[in-house]
Amino acid sequence: xxYTLTANPAIDYNIASDGLEPNRVTRTRDAVxxxxxxxxxxxxxxxxxxxxxxxxxxxxxxxxxxIVEGAEAAGVPVKPVWTEGITRVNVFLNAGPDTExxxxxxxAAVTPDDEAALYxxxxxxDDLTCLVISGSxxxxxxxxxxxxxxxxxxxxxxxxxxxxxxxKLAELTAEGPLLIKPxxxxxxxxxxxxxxxxxxxxxxxxxxxxxxxxxxxxxxxxGGAGAYFSNGERLWFAxxxxxxxxxxxVCAGDSSLAAFLSVWHDNPAEVExxxxxxxxxxxxxxxxxGLGDFARVEEYQKGILVREVEAR
Amino acid sequence: xxYTLTANPAVDMTTSCVGLEPxxxxxxxxxxxxxxxxxxxxxxxxxxxxxxxxxxxxxxxxxxxxIVEETMNLGCLCRPVWIDGITRINCYINDGxxxxxxxxxxxxxxxxxxxxxxxILDTAGDLDCLVVSGSxxxxxxxxxLxxxxxxxxxxxxxVVLDLSSSKLRDLAHKKPLLIKPxxxxxxxxxxxxxxxxxxxxxxxxxxHESGVQNVLLTxxSRGSAYFSNGEDIWYAxxxxxxxxxxxxxxxxxxxxxxxxxxxxxxxxxxxxxxxxxxxxxxxxxxxGLGDFGHVDEYSKRIAVRKLPRA
Numbered sequence: 305x306x307y308t309l310t311a312n313p314a315i316d317y318n319i320a321s322d323g324l325e326p327n328r329v330t331r332t333r334d335a336v337x338x339x340x341x342x343x344x345x346x347x348x349x350x351x352x353x354x355x356x357x358x359x360x361x362x363x364x365x366x367x368x369x370x371i372v373e374g375a376e377a378a379g380v381p382v383k384p385v386w387t388e389g390i391t392r393v394n395v396f397l398n399a400g401p402d403t404e405x406x407x408x409x410x411x412a413a414v415t416p417d418d419e420a421a422l423y424x425x426x427x428x429x430d431d432l433t434c435l436v437i438s439g440s441x442x443x444x445x446x447x448x449x450x451x452x453x454x455x456x457x458x459x460x461x462x463x464x465x466x467x468x469x470x471x472k473l474a475e476l477t478a479e480g481p482l483l484i485k486p487x488x489x490x491x492x493x494x495x496x497x498x499x500x501x502x503x504x505x506x507x508x509x510x511x512x513x514x515x516x517x518x519x520x521x522x523x524x525x526x527g528g529a530g531a532y533f534s535n536g537e538r539l540w541f542a543x544x545x546x547x548x549x550x551x552x553x554v555c556a557g558d559s560s561l562a563a564f565l566s567v568w569h570d571n572p573a574e575v576e577x578x579x580x581x582x583x584x585x586x587x588x589x590x591x592x593x594g595l596g597d598f599a600r601v602e603e604y605q606k607g608i609l610v611r612e613v614e615a616r
Numbered sequence: 617x618x619y620t621l622t623a624n625p626a627v628d629m630t631t632s633c634v635g636l637e638p639x640x641x642x643x644x645x646x647x648x649x650x651x652x653x654x655x656x657x658x659x660x661x662x663x664x665x666x667x668x669x670x671x672x673x674x675x676x677x678x679x680x681x682x683i684v685e686e687t688m689n690l691g692c693l694c695r696p697v698w699i700d701g702i703t704r705i706n707c708y709i710n711d712g713x714x715x716x717x718x719x720x721x722x723x724x725x726x727x728x729x730x731x732x733x734x735x736i737l738d739t740a741g742d743l744d745c746l747v748v749s750g751s752x753x754x755x756x757x758x759x760x761l762x763x764x765x766x767x768x769x770x771x772x773x774x775v776v777l778d779l780s781s782s783k784l785r786d787l788a789h790k791k792p793l794l795i796k797p798x799x800x801x802x803x804x805x806x807x808x809x810x811x812x813x814x815x816x817x818x819x820x821x822x823x824h825e826s827g828v829q830n831v832l833l834t835x836x837s838r839g840s841a842y843f844s845n846g847e848d849i850w851y852a853x854x855x856x857x858x859x860x861x862x863x864x865x866x867x868x869x870x871x872x873x874x875x876x877x878x879x880x881x882x883x884x885x886x887x888x889x890x891x892x893x894x895x896x897x898x899x900x901x902x903x904g905l906g907d908f909g910h911v912d913e914y915s916k917r918i919a920v921r922k923l924p925r926a
Contacts, residue, residue: 317705319720324636326714335720337677337702365649366682373678390649393629395707397718403638407709409631409647 305431306350306569309453310343310361312411312442313371313391316554318593320398324405332397338594339371340394342438342467342558345595347380349562349585352598355569358383360425360435362442364412365390385421387414387442413444419452426456434482434569438467438558454479467561469494477517484514485523485561501529504613508539523564523582525557532613533564533579535572539613542579546607548587555595560586563601580608617742618662618669618875619773621733621764622655624722624753626706627679630903636711644709650904651683652706654749654778657865657905659692661872661895664908670695672736674753676723677702695736699729724755730763737767745793745879749778749868765790778871781805788826795823796832796871810835813851813923820844832874832892834867841870841893843885849923852889856917858897865905870896873911890918 316339319332347357359382363372368391372382389412397405426432435457441449450472457464463482466473473484473494491497497510507524511534514522524532530543563585567578584604589596628651631644659671670693675684680696680703687694701723709716737743746768752760761783765775774793777784781804784795799810808819816833823831824846833842837860840853873895877888894914899906 317707319718321718324638324716324718326711326716329717329719332718332720335702335704366678366685367649370678390647392647393649393705395629395709395718399638405636405638405642406640407631407633407636407642407644407707409644 308343310341313341345558346562349559353566367391411442620655622653622673625653628652632710651686657868661869679703852920866900
């Protein structure tokens with residue numbers, strides 16, 4: 305079974321106001337509370353496509369309980385490691401046209417004991433085939449936390465997927481991830497590689513470098529400009545041919561990854577179908593706050609162009 | 617038994633950041649999440665004096681559950697009315713230079729949930745005194761507070777009100793046992809700016825005329841208060857300075873401390889005022905309610921005098 309790891313989950317608290325002034329009370333309206341976490345989004349999207357997963361992560365306090373109960377109510381089991389404190393609440397205040405305040409909290413700190421509890425949990429997962437590791441790490445995480453996680457995964461004979469923005473990604477490529485899903489910004493910031501969606505040659509060179517570092521497969525997303533997938537032998541490019549009504553890109557990357565995995569994890573030969581579903585899912589999700597209901601994915605798949613890149 | 621009513625409780629989230637700018641990812645640190653509500657504060661403060669009370673209120677969702685659990689963990693009794701939605705989170709963020717208070721109205725009430733609260737009051741066999749504090753949630757019925765007071769008084773219970781000025785004005789004719797306005801609210805209701813004993817005397821007389829039995833008039837950061845029972849007026853003032861940390865819960869705790877002494881011993885106004893001001897001062901020096909560690913010491917340094925009868 306695929307497991308997802310969200311080390312630093314959050315509740316997203318979306319509210320609206322007319323302006324924000326210091327030293328006085330700002331009255332807000334339209335409160336929406338959403339359990340959030342990149343790994344959670346991957347699990348929820350995989351559940352939508354009929355792929356069972358289990359959620360792993362550090363959870364704390366009443367907000368952690370809300371997320372765990374919400375996931376279970378949505379039909380996705382959770383094996384939480386409970387920690388001290390309170391899972392963070394991130395505040396997104398829309399204070400007027402084009403004025404959004406994003407107050408992202410560091411989260412509840414973890415201890416070496418919490419980390420050990422997670423390692424032990426991983427060691428006991430006899431049905432683990434693949435661990436999808438997404439998002440940021442909580443305060444006080446050990447320097448080698450992800451290395452330790454990965455060594456447990458490998459000891460079980462399982463694969464791992466990385467979707468993290470930290471510089472640590474560069475080092476972890478040597479551990480041989482099954483798949484990484486960087487975007488163009490992360491390629492530049494973490495690996496110092498510049499790519500352009502219009503330039504297949506630059507992407508092919510980037511992919512060669514990533515494979516040489518140890519990555520088995522790469523899904524490179526370029527936002528609205530499309531995505532490339534490379535398995536080390538062949539390279540594909542996928543792009544949507546229609547416009548979307550952009551509402552929020554927050555969950556789009558997570559759901560694209562999950563949609564891709566839902567096809568490709570069990571059928572690695574079906575890259576084109578996986579890319580088509582991935583792009584269509586991402587396009588539908590950016591039109592919704594949160595994950596949305598995936599209602600237009602079927603229709604959108606027809607508008608996804610996939611081609612294999614010949615020039616290597 | 618004291619009952620407190622918090623119609624619109626909240627989880628207070630307090631964080632800090634460096635520079636709060638729009639359209640950027642602002643990293644916040646040091647988040648604390650606390651159960652908040654003026655009636656709840658009264659219950660918590662009473663508990664610190666060893667007095668049990670029952671906290672009533674409307675609660676919703678995971679945040680409501682958190683507040684109810686925290687309340688019970690503090691050893692207070694709680695009879696929640698559960699409503700749809702999610703109890704609000706109020707955010708207080710300090711960016712190093714300014715403080716921002718981001719307050720939500722909270723989940724809406726329905727007539728059914730109001731009825732449920734009335735039923736709780738109707739069946740509360742041990743209800744001696746109901747303390748009604750704080751704001752009201754969205755879509756509350758116009759006559760909600762009227763009915764709350766009616767149901768409590770029908771049980772033979774006394775009612776204490778710590779509400780905004782307009783609501784106090786509307787409810788004075790119900791003859792509440794006690795109201796606890798501050799000087800700003802008193803000025804708003806009775807049109808008298810209070811600087812001297814004579815100003816206070818005139819405003820308090822108007823309050824009694826409007827129906828209120830007793831008034832505890834707090835003077836905010838001046839560290840003083842008047843109490844009037846309709847016959848006599850007392851003035852109390854602390855004789856020391858405090859290091860203000862947060863005045864958020866101070867008024868609620870002042871009221872709780874006063875009730876703790878005065879409710880069962882109405883002649884002991886002097887002791888009640890000393891404890892009330894000492895508690896308010898100590899709480900103002902703390903984040904939240906604090907530990908009441910200086911209350912005993914501070915009580916000895918509160919001067920109380922009775923005003924000469926006019």
